[in-house]
Amino acid sequence: MSISQQYIDENKDKFVEELFELLRIPSISTDSTKKDEIKKAAGFLIEKLNELDLERVELFDTPGNPIVYGEHCPYDDRPTVLIYGHYDVQPSDPDDLWDTPPFEPTVKDGLIYARGASDDKGQAYTHLKALESYVKSGEPIPVNVKIILEGEEEIGSPNLVPFLEEHKAMLSCDMVLISDTAMFDKDTPSITYGLRGLAYMEVEVTGPNRDLHSGVYGGAVENPANVLCEMIAKLKDEDGVIQIPGFYDDVIELTGADREAYTKLPFDEEAYKKSLDVKALHGEKGYSTLERSSARPTLDVNGLWSGYQGEGAKTVLPSKAGAKISMRLVPDQHPKKIAELFAKHFKSLAPDTVKVEVREHHGGHASVTDLDFYGLKAGADAFEDIYGKPALFSREGGSIPIVADFKKVLGVESILMGFGLTSNAIHSPNENFSLKDFHRGIKTSARFLELLPEYS
Amino acid sequence: MSISQQYIDENKDKFVEELFELLRIPSISTDSTKKDEIKKAAGFLIEKLNELDLERVELFDTPGNPIVYGEHCPYDDRPTVLIYGHYDVQPSDPDDLWDTPPFEPTVKDGLIYARGASDDKGQAYTHLKALESYVKSGEPIPVNVKIILEGEEEIGSPNLVPFLEEHKAMLSCDMVLISDTAMFDKDTPSITYGLRGLAYMEVEVTGPNRDLHSGVYGGAVENPANVLCEMIAKLKDEDGVIQIPGFYDDVIELTGADREAYTKLPFDEEAYKKSLDVKALHGEKGYSTLERSSARPTLDVNGLWSGYQGEGAKTVLPSKAGAKISMRLVPDQHPKKIAELFAKHFKSLAPDTVKVEVREHHGGHASVTDLDFYGLKAGADAFEDIYGKPALFSREGGSIPIVADFKKVLGVESILMGFGLTSNAIHSPNENFSLKDFHRGIKTSARFLELLPEYS
Numbered sequence: 001m002s003i004s005q006q007y008i009d010e011n012k013d014k015f016v017e018e019l020f021e022l023l024r025i026p027s028i029s030t031d032s033t034k035k036d037e038i039k040k041a042a043g044f045l046i047e048k049l050n051e052l053d054l055e056r057v058e059l060f061d062t063p064g065n066p067i068v069y070g071e072h073c074p075y076d077d078r079p080t081v082l083i084y085g086h087y088d089v090q091p092s093d094p095d096d097l098w099d100t101p102p103f104e105p106t107v108k109d110g111l112i113y114a115r116g117a118s119d120d121k122g123q124a125y126t127h128l129k130a131l132e133s134y135v136k137s138g139e140p141i142p143v144n145v146k147i148i149l150e151g152e153e154e155i156g157s158p159n160l161v162p163f164l165e166e167h168k169a170m171l172s173c174d175m176v177l178i179s180d181t182a183m184f185d186k187d188t189p190s191i192t193y194g195l196r197g198l199a200y201m202e203v204e205v206t207g208p209n210r211d212l213h214s215g216v217y218g219g220a221v222e223n224p225a226n227v228l229c230e231m232i233a234k235l236k237d238e239d240g241v242i243q244i245p246g247f248y249d250d251v252i253e254l255t256g257a258d259r260e261a262y263t264k265l266p267f268d269e270e271a272y273k274k275s276l277d278v279k280a281l282h283g284e285k286g287y288s289t290l291e292r293s294s295a296r297p298t299l300d301v302n303g304l305w306s307g308y309q310g311e312g313a314k315t316v317l318p319s320k321a322g323a324k325i326s327m328r329l330v331p332d333q334h335p336k337k338i339a340e341l342f343a344k345h346f347k348s349l350a351p352d353t354v355k356v357e358v359r360e361h362h363g364g365h366a367s368v369t370d371l372d373f374y375g376l377k378a379g380a381d382a383f384e385d386i387y388g389k390p391a392l393f394s395r396e397g398g399s400i401p402i403v404a405d406f407k408k409v410l411g412v413e414s415i416l417m418g419f420g421l422t423s424n425a426i427h428s429p430n431e432n433f434s435l436k437d438f439h440r441g442i443k444t445s446a447r448f449l450e451l452l453p454e455y456s
Numbered sequence: 457m458s459i460s461q462q463y464i465d466e467n468k469d470k471f472v473e474e475l476f477e478l479l480r481i482p483s484i485s486t487d488s489t490k491k492d493e494i495k496k497a498a499g500f501l502i503e504k505l506n507e508l509d510l511e512r513v514e515l516f517d518t519p520g521n522p523i524v525y526g527e528h529c530p531y532d533d534r535p536t537v538l539i540y541g542h543y544d545v546q547p548s549d550p551d552d553l554w555d556t557p558p559f560e561p562t563v564k565d566g567l568i569y570a571r572g573a574s575d576d577k578g579q580a581y582t583h584l585k586a587l588e589s590y591v592k593s594g595e596p597i598p599v600n601v602k603i604i605l606e607g608e609e610e611i612g613s614p615n616l617v618p619f620l621e622e623h624k625a626m627l628s629c630d631m632v633l634i635s636d637t638a639m640f641d642k643d644t645p646s647i648t649y650g651l652r653g654l655a656y657m658e659v660e661v662t663g664p665n666r667d668l669h670s671g672v673y674g675g676a677v678e679n680p681a682n683v684l685c686e687m688i689a690k691l692k693d694e695d696g697v698i699q700i701p702g703f704y705d706d707v708i709e710l711t712g713a714d715r716e717a718y719t720k721l722p723f724d725e726e727a728y729k730k731s732l733d734v735k736a737l738h739g740e741k742g743y744s745t746l747e748r749s750s751a752r753p754t755l756d757v758n759g760l761w762s763g764y765q766g767e768g769a770k771t772v773l774p775s776k777a778g779a780k781i782s783m784r785l786v787p788d789q790h791p792k793k794i795a796e797l798f799a800k801h802f803k804s805l806a807p808d809t810v811k812v813e814v815r816e817h818h819g820g821h822a823s824v825t826d827l828d829f830y831g832l833k834a835g836a837d838a839f840e841d842i843y844g845k846p847a848l849f850s851r852e853g854g855s856i857p858i859v860a861d862f863k864k865v866l867g868v869e870s871i872l873m874g875f876g877l878t879s880n881a882i883h884s885p886n887e888n889f890s891l892k893d894f895h896r897g898i899k900t901s902a903r904f905l906e907l908l909p910e911y912s
Binding site: 030031032090091093094097155156182196198200202207208209210211212213214215216217218219220221222223225226228229230232233234235236276277278279280281282283284289290292293296297298299300301302303304305306307308309310311312313314315316317318321323324326328351352353354361362396397398399422425426427428429430 | 486487488546547549550553611612638652654656658663664665666667668669670671672673674675676677678679681682684685686688689690691692732733734735736737738739740745746748749752753754755756757758759760761762763764765766767768769770771772773774777779780782784807808809810817818852853854855878881882883884885886
C-alpha cells in the first residue's frame, strides 16, 4: 500500500470529524436568508485548502454565492485535473420527516445522516482529503490539480458559466472530475457517462380576483384549482407520453446497442419496488424502468398548492393555484426551447375563465461522455483497485448541467466518479452517506490521481 | 316611530363599539389552539345577554365549544322565536391579503372590515341589540324569545344536534330566526328560503414511501402529484357535469316555475364578472349562473398541496399529494350517501401505482322552506318597512346544515333574514359588513318581533 493510502486509513476518523463540521453549516442556496451560512461554508473550505500548501488558493466573489478556488500545477508533462464540487445544499424541509436533525450529522448503522452528506459536501470533500493524503504524507500530488467548489449548484449555477468564461485560461485543464452521482449499487462502482438535462417551470392559474365562499359562488365561477389539475392532467397521456407539441423532436433515440447494454445491468425491479413501497411502477410506455429513469425525458410535478391546506375544513373557492413542474431532458433537447414549448402549450390549455402565468427556473443541457476517453478508463481502474470489482459505465437520470457547460466552455470531458448510492435520499428527508463509501471515495480519488499519468 | 326604533337610532355608535369588542376576539373554531378565544367570545355574549334582564341566561358546556343560551317567554298566547347565530369564525389566512388586520375592526367607506364582521358575529349581534331596544326603552319584548349562539358552525356544528335533542323541551318554539345569509343586493332585501347542503372530503394520494430525487427516479416511478391532478380532472367532464356515479340520483330537478322565477331576479352577469375580474364564467352546462350557484350541486377543490412550495426550485418527486374537495348539495341529496359515493368513485380512479385515502369532514343537508309560512311573510314585511322595498324570496348557494336539523329535531321552519351582501367577502380576506346594514338589521329584527303577533 502506498504511503498516501496508508495516511487515508490512519486519518479516517479525523476526516469524518472535519466533514461533520462542514455538514453542520446549513448552506441552503434556495433560501435567500441563508447567505451567512453560505459564506461560512465557503470560508471553511478555503481554510482546508490553505492547509494543503497549494500554489494558489482564492475565494472569488460572484454576483451570487462565492466560488472557492485552488490550484497546484507543478508539472509540464502531466495532465491537469479540474476537481469540481458544490458546497450548497437543498432545503431540509419537510423537517418533521427527519429522524435526526438535518444539520446535526448523526451516525447510525454506518451511515452519516445529514443534509448534504452525499449531495455534495461528503462526496466533494473526498477529493480534498485525497490531496491531503499526498501533501501530508510527504508525497507529491501526482498530477496538476485545480479545484473549483461552487455554492449555487442547487439553484442552477447561474454564475458558474460566466465565471468559466471569464477565467478560461486559469481553468484550462484536460478533464473535470466530479463526484456528485451514485454508484449502481453498494457493491457495484460505476462511472456515469450520461446525465439528463433539466427545464424547471413554475405556473400559476388565477380565477376570481379573491378567495370566494364556495357556497355562494360554487358552480357559477371556474375554480382555478380544478382547472390547474385539468391542465396538468393533459400534459401526459395514459401511456406516460408527454403531450407538448415538439417535445420529442430533438430526442436522440436509444440505439439497439444502448438498449442491449441496459438489459445487462444488474437491476432487480422487485427489490426496487419494495424499497419504494409501491405495488407497480409507471412511466413512458415501451421503455424499461432503467431507460425511463436515465435515458428518456420526463415531466414531473415537484410542487402543488392552492387554497386552504390547514387543519379541518374551509369552504373556500380559491383565487389562485400554482405548481412547480420540471422536465428532465436527454440529448439533444435544448432546455430553453423546451421551456418555451412548455409555456406555449400550457397557456394553450387554459380556458378563457382563468389567467395563466408561466415562468422558468433554472435549466441545463443533458450530456453524454465519450466512452473512449482515457480519464474514464483511469477512473474505472481506480474503482476496481479500491472496491475489488470492475466499474460499470451507466447513464444517470439526474442533471448536472455544468457537465455540458464544461464541455462547451473549456472543451473537456467530465469524469463522473460517484461514491453515493440511490438510497442516499438526496433532496429528501434523512439524506445519508455511508462512512465506508466516504473512506473508499477518498482512497479511490487518490488512486485515480496516481494512475492518471500512466493512461495519458 | 316606535320607542324601540328610536332607541336603535340613538344608540347606533354604542352598538358598533360593542360589536368591535366581539370582532377583536379571534374565535376561530377550525384552529384547536384558539380554545381560549372561543371561551372569551362566549363569555362576552353571556355578559351582553345578562344586561337584558331575561328570565334565563346560561352557558352550556358541550364536548366541543360552549353554547350561549338565553330565554324570555312571558306570553302564553304569542309565538316563540328561537334566534340562532354563531360566534365562531373562519380562519383569517392568507393574512397577507388583508388590507387591515383581520381581528382589528376598521371602518373604511362605511364598511366594517374584520373576520366575522358579516359571518356571523355582525349579523347575529343585530338580534341581541333588537332585544335591547325593547328592554332598555321600557317596552316589553313583543313575543317569546329564545336565543342560541353556538361556537362550532364553521366546523359543521358537531355538537348542536345532540344539544337540540337533549334540550328539545327547553328549545320548543314556533320558528327559528337566523341572520347568516346575504341580501340579493344592497338595495334588495331578501329572505332565503333555500340552502344547499354540503359534503366535505379530504383525499391523500401516496406514491413512493419518501420524497425522491426527480432526476434519479423521475420517469420510472409514478408521481402522486401528477396522479392526484389526473384523478381530480376526471371528477367533472368538460360540461361541468360531475362524473361520480349516482351523484345526481336524488336531485330534485328545478321545475319550470322555479326556473321562471330565477329569470325575474335582478341579476347583472356583466357586473358580476367584473366584480370577480374574470372574462368568462363556467359551470354545469344547461343552467344559468344563478341556478348553478344556488340550486345545482357542485364539486370544488378547496385546497391542494404536494411537494415543494417554497422559493425557487426543488427537484423533488413527492411522496404524497393531498386535496380538500367539497360538494354543495341540493334537495334531496343525502350528505352521507354522497360522501360514500365520492369515496368509492375516487378510489376507483386510482391506478395501482399509488395508495389513496379518503376521509370525510363535516356535511349537512340542503333545505327549502315552505313559502306559505307566516313567519316568512312577517319577515318580508319587516324588511319592506325598514328598507322601503319588498323583500325577494331566493335560494342561496351556501350551507347552513342546521336549518335542516332544526326542522328535523324541533319540527319548525327557519326564517333566513340575511343582512349581509355577497360582496362581504366572507371566508376571504377583507371580510366586511356595512355599518348601514348593521343598523338596518337591528331595526328590521325589532320590527319583525313587533309584527309577528299580528301574523300568527
